[in-house]
Amino acid sequence: MSIEEAIRQSRFRSIYHKMVINLTYTGNWMVHQQHVLLREHDMTPQQYNVLRILRGHHPKPMKVNAITERMLDQTSNASRLVDKLMAKKLLIREVSVTDRRAVDVKITTQGLDLLITMDPIVDEWEKKLHTLSLEEAVQLNELLDKLRSPA
Numbered sequence: 001m002s003i004e005e006a007i008r009q010s011r012f013r014s015i016y017h018k019m020v021i022n023l024t025y026t027g028n029w030m031v032h033q034q035h036v037l038l039r040e041h042d043m044t045p046q047q048y049n050v051l052r053i054l055r056g057h058h059p060k061p062m063k064v065n066a067i068t069e070r071m072l073d074q075t076s077n078a079s080r081l082v083d084k085l086m087a088k089k090l091l092i093r094e095v096s097v098t099d100r101r102a103v104d105v106k107i108t109t110q111g112l113d114l115l116i117t118m119d120p121i122v123d124e125w126e127k128k129l130h131t132l133s134l135e136e137a138v139q140l141n142e143l144l145d146k147l148r149s150p151a
Contacts, residue, residue, distance in 0.1 A: 037125050041118060046076045047085055048118075054091060054107035055115055061094065061104030090114060 003022040004010050012018035034045040043051075053070045054062060068078040082105055085091045090111035096102040132140065 033125070037121065038118075041114065042088070043118075046071070046073055047081055049073070050078065050081050050085060051090060051107060051111055051115055054105065055112060058107055058112070061096075061106045063096070063102055064105060067105065085111070
């Protein structure tokens with residue numbers, strides 16, 4: 001579906017304005033799709049992102065600020081997300097052995113097991129994005145990286 005059809009608008013100030021609208025709409029569409037997918041597991045995209053970051057760093061712990069630096073949505077409150085995931089027993093906090101003023105965060109076995117359960121579901125959802133060829137996906141990634149690069 002074209003952006004014109006999706007938002008029922010046929011005129012834009014410029015092609016760049018259309019691009020901004022299209023990127024914003026598509027980004028919001030993808031986040032909504034993730035919400036629907038993750039809702040079944042009582043998980044938000046931000047919580048899922050924290051778990052994936054911790055799994056990638058496992059078995060080593062991470063500081064909350066290091067998690068924040070790696071998050072897709074860096075405006076998220078990582079401390080609040082950690083608290084919610086702790087309440088679900090998906091991660092733990094421990095006093096850092098290298099800096100007693102700092103707190104280390106680690107994913108639990110239950111958190112790892114949840115991600116293992118979710119991996120095929122997420123993989124299946126990602127297959128829906130194969131409407132783009134491999135070459136188109138590579139090109140889109142390159143274009144998005146270029147868009148975020150300093151001018």
